[in-house]
Amino acid sequence: MNDKQPDATLSTTGEHSLSSTAERQAVVQAPGATPGKDWVIVTRGLKREYDMGGEIVRALRGVDLAIRRNEYVAIMGPSGSGKSTLMNLIGCLDTPTAGEYWLNGTLVSRMSDDELARVRNKEIGFVFQTFNLLPRATALHNVELPLVYAGISSDERKRRAKHALEQVQLEHRMLHRPNELSGGQRQRVAIARALVNNPSILLADEPTGNLDSQTSEEIMRVFENLADSGQTVIMVTHEPDIAAHARRVVVLRDGIVASDDRRSAFKQSMGIS
Amino acid sequence: MPFLEAVRLAFAQIRVQKLKSFFTLLGVMIGVMFLIAVVSIVEGMSKYMEEDFAGKMLGVNSFTLRRRPEAQFGNVSEATWREYQRRPLIYKSDVDQVRPALPSGVLASVENMTFTYASTPYNRPRQVQAVGAEESYVAIKGYKLTAGRTFTAQEVSYGSKVLVIGTEVAEHFFPSLDPLGRELRIGGVPYLVVGLLEKQGSLFGFSLDRLAIGPWTSPISRITNPRGDIDGFLVKAPNAALLADAMEEARSVMRSSRHLAPAVPDNFALESSESALTFFAQLKGQMVAFGTALPAIGLIVGAIVIMNIMLVAVAERTREIGIRKALGAKRRDIMRQFLVESASLSVLGAALGIALGIGMAKVVAAVSPLPARVAPWSIPMAVLLGAGVGIVAGLYPASRAARLDPIAALRQE
Structure with a gap:
């Protein structure tokens, strides 16, 4: 619906970013970006094609991306730029048609469904635009869910879930169901759920898309605090002022990385400082 | 996901949709009820034959x-x-x-x-x-x-x-x-x-x-x-x-x-008395065969009902399945969740059926000259049968749920 407006701003960003190729090269194709300790995410020539009734749609056409531990990255792009596809690949919900993807030094691009499920459980914490909480479960049980699939005992689950809810200041609402919580509270439950397994990456897909601007700010502060405390955060958004909170902004266009900017450069280009 | 967790989840689901669950397990309940009643009556008659008929009418030895x-x-x-x-x-x-x-x-x-x-x-x-x-x-x-x-x-x-x-x-x-x-x-x-x-x-x-x-x-x-x-x-x-x-x-x-x-x-x-009892043993086999054939049809219908309801449940809960998969549920976790759910429904139906079947046997014994006696083996058999029916009925829906693509499932409203 409101895709139009961000698109307009993005096109200018894209042009600006393409001019600073040197910096982009330095970050994205750093020779040191070998899959290993520092680099939590390394992709090489990541491609994803969909067969839409005989017609091949190339959603990603070779994405090289490297993200260090503790980075706070926003992935931007207009509709159809491939950012959702990239997020699905990074989140191990999907496998690439071609290319390689190392997560924490492990090649995950060729894994089976169940191996990917295990990786999602251990390494990735998802925060969705629509929160995706189980409607009939309490906040506490929602947060426990990843631990259930990790095979952790009930008592330990409860303890850790409570702790995660304390981190987002929701311990007093833990026995409420999602429909008894405000939008911001729901998203904080989702963040607690994403964090409960101590994942390598917190992966947020339009985390403020269903929230008013004040609540959005509140959620962005939560992300900021997490990033400050050393959590790797990757956020997919089409809202520039949300992306502006990140310290690095990757812009996708037509299935390739169009720009990759450090915070300062991006902020300047947006006229924010 | 541990088995007990799946059972807890299944019963939570059943509790939330009491009426729907009841109608789902009705088929199995009726099937098991008649099964227990028929087996009880046949068992009662055979006990009667052995203890009373043979002894009183023909005499032992x-x-x-x-x-x-x-x-x-x-x-x-x-x-x-x-x-x-x-x-x-x-x-x-x-x-x-x-x-x-x-x-x-x-x-x-x-x-x-x-x-x-x-x-x-x-x-x-x-x-x-x-x-x-x-x-x-x-x-x-x-x-x-x-x-x-x-x-x-x-x-x-x-x-x-x-x-x-x-x-x-x-x-x-x-x-x-x-x-x-x-x-x-x-x-x-x-x-x-x-x-x-x-x-x-x-x-x-x-x-x-x-x-x-x-x-x-x-x-x-x-x-x-x-x-x-x-x-x-x-x-x-x-x-x-x-x-x-x-x-x-x-x-x-x-x-x-x-x-x-x-x-x-x-x-x-x-x-x-032996020749009469031998003949009765044959007769008993036939009675069991015919007497259980009809309730067995009830169980098949019950299984089909459960399968349908489970298919609907999978469709309704596609998003939930997507969420669970995104959070790390493996295929077998989802499979187990739905299988345990259909088996729980079916076992619950069987349990109700056992209770009603015993009641029915007692009523038959009370109002008609037919003797009835609940065979102890028929109770665990009915429970196992219930679980079996549930698992068989749940197999297809559960495997469909397990094979869902998490991305497509998450997109579902």
């Missing part, structure tokens, strides 16, 4: 020499029936030949029987089961006397008009009177009541206490066997080995006295 088998189950073909009709009657001469051939220690008695009217001055005439027998008859049948005595060998040889009567006969014909020493008329002939039998109860709804037993040599035989023949010659051995001997002796004497060539089949019957 005993056989009866008859013209044709009396306890006839199943269909008798026209040809067999005609063959029975052509058989010679059994007369005193036959019995007199068989009796000395029997091993010692074996009791034997003629047994003539018919229903006929009896009367006393104290009440209306009524039908009784008139039996003409010998002095050992009461001992062979295992009857106990509560008062008086049975008739003696002398009374049998004289043809004395004496009777031993059952409790119902005593109560009807001698209301609030002591029947001993009083007269009971059978066919207009007065008999002296000398003994009173203990209460026997009933068999398939027929009272066993309407007996009036007298010496077969008395005029009672003109009513039981106007042709002057003998209905049956009852032989009781103290053990199975002696019974077999006695049967062989009786057979060989009968065959030789009737000049039957070796290839010719017997033209008389030696009917034992």
Whole structure:
């Protein structure tokens, strides 16, 4: 619906970013970006094609991306730029048609469904635009869910879930169901759920898309605090002022990385400082 | 996901949708209910056969020499029936030949029987089961006397008009009177009541206490066997080995006295409680087969209902499945969740069915002469059956859920 407006701003960003190729090269194709300790995410020539009734749609056409531990990255792009596809690949919900993807030094691009499920459980914490909480479960049980699939005992689950809810200041609402919580509270439950397994990456897909601007700010502060405390955060958004909170902004266009900017450069280009 | 977690989840789901869950498990419930009821009735009948019928009517370790088998189950073909009709009657001469051939220690008695009217001055005439027998008859049948005595060998040889009567006969014909020493008329002939039998109860709804037993040599035989023949010659051995001997002796004497060539089949019957029980065992198998076939159809319908509801559940909860998968649920976790859910529904249905089935068996036993007895093995069997039906019904929906693509599932509204 409101895709139009961000698109307009993005096109200018894209042009600006393409001019600073040197910096982009330095970050994205750093020779040191070998899959290993520092680099939590390394992709090489990541491609994803969909067969839409005989017609091949190339959603990603070779994405090289490297993200260090503790980075706070926003992935931007207009509709159809491939950012959702990239997020699905990074989140191990999907496998690439071609290319390689190392997560924490492990090649995950060729894994089976169940191996990917295990990786999602251990390494990735998802925060969705629509929160995706189980409607009939309490906040506490929602947060426990990843631990259930990790095979952790009930008592330990409860303890850790409570702790995660304390981190987002929701311990007093833990026995409420999602429909008894405000939008911001729901998203904080989702963040607690994403964090409960101590994942390598917190992966947020339009985390403020269903929230008013004040609540959005509140959620962005939560992300900021997490990033400050050393959590790797990757956020997919089409809202520039949300992306502006990140310290690095990757812009996708037509299935390739169009720009990759450090915070300062991006902020300047947006006229924010 | 641990199994218990899946069970907890399944019951939470069932609790949230009580009415829908109830309708889902209705098929299994009804199927199991009838299954339990049918098995209980068949089991009750077979227990009844073994304990009461065989003992009371035929007697353990005993056989009866008859013209044709009396306890006839199943269909008798026209040809067999005609063959029975052509058989010679059994007369005193036959019995007199068989009796000395029997091993010692074996009791034997003629047994003539018919229903006929009896009367006393104290009440209306009524039908009784008139039996003409010998002095050992009461001992062979295992009857106990509560008062008086049975008739003696002398009374049998004289043809004395004496009777031993059952409790119902005593109560009807001698209301609030002591029947001993009083007269009971059978066919207009007065008999002296000398003994009173203990209460026997009933068999398939027929009272066993309407007996009036007298010496077969008395005029009672003109009513039981106007042709002057003998209905049956009852032989009781103290053990199975002696019974077999006695049967062989009786057979060989009968065959030789009737000049039957070796290839010719017997033209008389030696009917034992074993042969009746063997036949009943076959009958029981058939009853179980037919009795369970219909409830089995109920279970199949129940399985189809569960499968459909589970397919709907998978469709309704696609997003939930997507969330669970995104959070790390493996295929087998999702598979297990839905299988446990359908199995829980089905086992719950089976449990309700067991309770109702037991109730139904009790009602049948109470209002009809059919005995019913809940077979202990049928309860775990029904639970297992319920679980099996649930798992089979859940297999396809669960595997569909497990194979869902998490991205597509998350996109679903």
